[in-house]
Amino acid sequence: MAPEDLxxxxxxxxxxxxxQGRKIADxxxxxxxxxxxxxxxxxxxxxxxxLMQEIDHNGLSYLLDPLRSEPRQY
Numbered sequence: 001m002a003p004e005d006l007x008x009x010x011x012x013x014x015x016x017x018x019x020q021g022r023k024i025a026d027x028x029x030x031x032x033x034x035x036x037x038x039x040x041x042x043x044x045x046x047x048x049x050x051l052m053q054e055i056d057h058n059g060l061s062y063l064l065d066p067l068r069s070e071p072r073q074y
Contacts, residue, residue, distance in 0.1 A: 001051055008044075009052055010067045015045060024048050025064050029056045 009025040019027055032053035040046035055061055 005048065005051055006064060007067055008048055009055075010064050010069075012045075012048060024052050025061070025068075027052065029053075032056055 010023060012024050014020055014022050014024060014027060019031060027049075032049060035041075035046075035049050036053050036057075040050045055063070
């Protein structure tokens with residue numbers, strides 16, 4: 001993981017699927033866990049999804065809040 005990856009989590013949007021257009025940092029845990037079970041896509045998006053799943057699984061999502069440019073919406 002590179003430090004820049006944390007910023008990408010709060011700025012990069014999911015490019016496909018049910019949550020297309022949602023920021024990776026805002027994807028629900030069950031969706032991230034599905035990828036963990038079934039396999040992450042290749043490339044940067046897969047690397048970011050795996051990182052976000054690890055952060056979410058360990059209850060550390062709040063660490064991304066200072067990197068967000070706008071308040072988190074639930």
